Amino acid sequence: MKTPLRHVWIMSPSRVPCPPMADPLLCWRNASLGALVSATLLASNAALAQADDAIALEPVSITAQNLYENVGYTRRSTGAGTRLELSPKDIPQAVSIVTEQRIRDHNLRTVEEVLSNTTGISARRLDSNRVTFFSRGFMIDSYQYDGIPTLNTDDRWYFGEGALNTAIYDRVEVVRGANGLLTGAGNPGASVNFVRKHADSRELTGSVSGSLGSWDQRGTLVDVTMPLTQSGDVRARFIGGYDEGDGFLDRYGQRKKFGYGVVDANVTDNTTLSIGYDYQDTHASAPTWGGLPLWYGDGTRTDYSRSFSVAPEWSYYDFESEKIFAEIDHRLADDWRIRVVGTHEETALDGKLAYPYGFPDRETGQGVYYYTGWNRGERAVDSVDAYASGPFALFGRRHELVVGGSYSEQSNDYENAFTAGFDAGDFNRWDGSTPDQEWPGFAPSESASVRQKAFYGAARFSPAGPLTLIVGARYTDWSGRNWSTAGGTDSQGQNELTPYGGLIYDIDDTWSVFASYTEIFQPQNYRDADGRFLDPIVGKNYETGLKAAWFDGLLNASLSVFRIEQDNVAQADPLAPGATETTYHAAKGVVSKGIDFEVSGALTDNLDLAFGATHYTATDAEGPHNTDRPRTQVNLFSSYRIPQWQKLTVGGGLNWQSHTFVNDIAGPNGPRRFEQGSYTLAHLFGRYRFTQQLALQININNLFDEKYYSHFDGYGVYGEPLNATAALTYSF
Known part of the structure; x- marks a missing residue:
């Protein structure tokens, strides 16, 4: 038998x-x-x-x-940059991956916190609720969700994306430098991809946590995965949370709630279908619009308390975001794969705000006035991306190919109401207690639509043993239409072919060298002082460097040297006193060049590390470019599990940036220069596991209570002072 x-x-x-x-x-x-x-x-x-x-x-x-795949603070493979699943060592560009473990250890609860702690990225907080991000001297406007490129508009972060909760993301992938192959029209600073979590378990698993923090912060988070069929071929995952509390600013408060659900189904042995929904809602009471005066009327610098808020008590700012997405992933014979992803997004904002301007008298506090506006806006985005990838044989060797296409359409509509504003009186004793305004009816202020169609392809050739060549191109058909009360109706359309090339040479199993080149193409929504759109940005991106991987990909490192050349880059005009809308002029001959370094992963069985440093210079025909962004940055975070006491994990890190400055800021006696010295933010964390299921984690940020400006250009916005959070988590 x-x-x-x-x-x-x-x-x-x-x-x-x-x-x-x-x-x-x-x-x-x-x-x-x-x-x-x-x-x-x-x-x-x-x-x-x-x-x-x-x-x-x-x-x-x-x-x-x-x-x-996600191993501690690194990842063995990623499709970032090319759509081809490659190890970080085999990608001819600088790539940073912030994993779920890193997000959890560092307590990076928002998109702003993740990107602010990513190598080579700096955050510019415009006020209490709006934030933009920069890399290599340029504002980042290339964002993807599960690999779907969204359209690039300068107002994206006005809709509150920086405050979105990161609990739903498995990882955040950042490709520094131009990424025209996958994003088409986009800025060369960096491209960011948010990869959502999925229903990964065929058994019931999950966690429940509660947190308490500084300024009366309170939060709850639930994450549950369960099978919907006995075999587990159909699974569901739900992630939801609620946060509320005050902030370090007087009168400021925030309430957030979010929910995320996804169903993953193995339709056949080779086909997976995923359908999901993401909802996030934020309400901010007494938010700031703008910030603090930088000078008194006599020309001396101000030095307000970080808790001093310019917001009236009646102001508020609300965001609501809904995203629906679906994905089909089908495996063919001979390791070929077809993937189709689509999403529909609707976002709304509603803000009743007051913007201060003027220079207060040092003694009497007189001289500050408020401009008031009630703004409402809606944004809708539809995107789809489809591609096929797999190996092929040529001249007796194995190569890889990816071909695909994408379509994106976005519309933004705004309406607002304005009043004559009011006099702040004694600004030195301002406490926000001013009567609400008598608002007129709403009137349309701006309507914009953007469409992008693209086809792309890339091939990874292995012509000889240690040598790999990646070549590709993207054809983009871009069109945009904008109407505003200031500039009337404007339309523009562009077609562009963006080539891409990269070369990797494996020195041995650990080390490789690389070089890459791509062109830059980016139509712009920025307007000049006459209300006209700026011409599209054009340029080139060069990059070369060294990469390494140890311990079967548990530890990865990269060293990159880059040069970016651009024309028609939007440069903000100085903001005049009382002005709330920034205009721009096109800078010619913008060149950014520099070096960055990163190492991430496991140094030992008990020590995980993420360390990154970057230095660059950026100039245009008029001199230094975007000087309020730090030229040198260092980010470090590590966690150490104590061998003699495995229940305890401790760690921490720091963020250091060099001095920054802005010339020609409007001052009380004409244009002024404002500068800020270098500073360091230190962080600590510890986690104690009482049982395999129950753990307590404590995070402390800005340990030494450093006082610094997160933004200064016409006004100043302080960064967060010393704060702490404690979270108790039960896993099952």
Whole structure:
């Protein structure tokens, strides 16, 4: 009688996470052990099958995790930059990946916190609720969700994206430099991809947490994954939370609620279907519009308390965002893959605000006035991206190819109401207690629509042993229409072919060198002082460097040297006293060049590290470019699990940036220069695991209570002072 073989079931490695709060290195070790056990059993089965006198055995089912892609603070492979699934070492550009473990350890609860702690990125907080991001001297306006490029508009972060909760993201991928192959029209600073979590478990798993923090911050978070069928082929995941509390500004308060649901179904052995919904809602009471005066009327610098708020008590700012998305992933023969992703997004803002201007008298506080506006806006985005990728043979060697297309359409509509404003009186004693305005009816102020169609392709050739060549191109058909009360109706359209090329040479199994080139094309929504759109940005991006990977991808490092050349880059005009709308002029001959370095991953079994440093210079025909952005930055964060006391993990880090300045800011006696020295922000964290399920984590930010401006250009906005958060999490 023939012996029945044991049945070994190994779960797919692409979407099998560590259990909540589990250590990723232990997951990796267990996964490797599981794979080894599975292989051993298969070999044993083969031997038993050949034995005529073998004893019949009952079927045995073993479930083992395979190698987990997110490993601590790094990742073994990513499609960032090319759509080809490559290791970071094989991508000819600088790439940073902020993993879920890093987000959890550092308590990076918002998009702003994630990007502010990513190598080479700086945040410009315009006021209490609006923030923009910069890399290599340029504002980032290329954002993707699950690889779908959204359209590039300068108002994107006015809709509150910086405050979105990161609990729904598996990781955030950042490609520094131009990424025209995947984003088409886009700025060369960086491209950011937010990768959502999925229903990865075939069993009921999840976690519940509650947190308390400075300024009476309170929050709850629930994350549950469950099978919807007995086999687990259909699974669902729900992530939801609620946060509320005050801020370091007087009178300021914020309430956030969010919910995320996704269903993943293995329709066939080769086809996976995912459908999801993402809802986030934020209400801010007494938010600021603008910030603090930088000078008194006599020309001396002000030095307000960080808690001093310019907002009246009746002001508010509300954001609401809904995203629906679907994905089909089908595996073909010979390792080919077809993936189609689509999304529909609707976002709304509603803000009743007051903007201060003027220079207060040092003694009497007189001289500050308020401009008031009630602004409402709606944005709708529809995007779809489809591509096929896989290997092919040519001249006796194996190569890879990806071809695809995308379509995006976005519309923005705004209406507002304005009043004559009011006199602040004694601004030195301002407490926000001024009567609400008598608002007129709303009137349309601006309506804009943008459409982008694109086709792209890239091939990864392996012409000789250690040498790899990546070449590709993207054809983009871009059109935009804008109407505003200031500039009337304007339309523009552009077609552009964006080439891309990269070369990687493997020195050995650890080290590789690379070089890459891509062109830059970006139509703009910025207007000049006469209300006309600026011409599209055009330019070139060069990059070369060195990469390394140790311990089978558990530790990755990169060193990049770059040069970016552009024309027609939008440069903000000085903001005159009382003005609330910024105009721009096109800067010619903008050149950004510099170097950045990053190492991330596991240095030992117990030590995880993310360290990055960048330095660049950026100039145009008029001199230094975007001088309020730091030319040098250093970011460090690490976690250490104490070997003698495995229940305790401790860590921390720092953010350092060089001095910054702005020339020609409007001052009480004419244009002035404002500068800020370098500063360091230090952070600490600790986590104690009472049981395998229950853990307490404490995070402390700005440990030494550094006082600094997050933004200064016409007015100043302070960064957060010393603050702490404690979170208790139960996992099941």
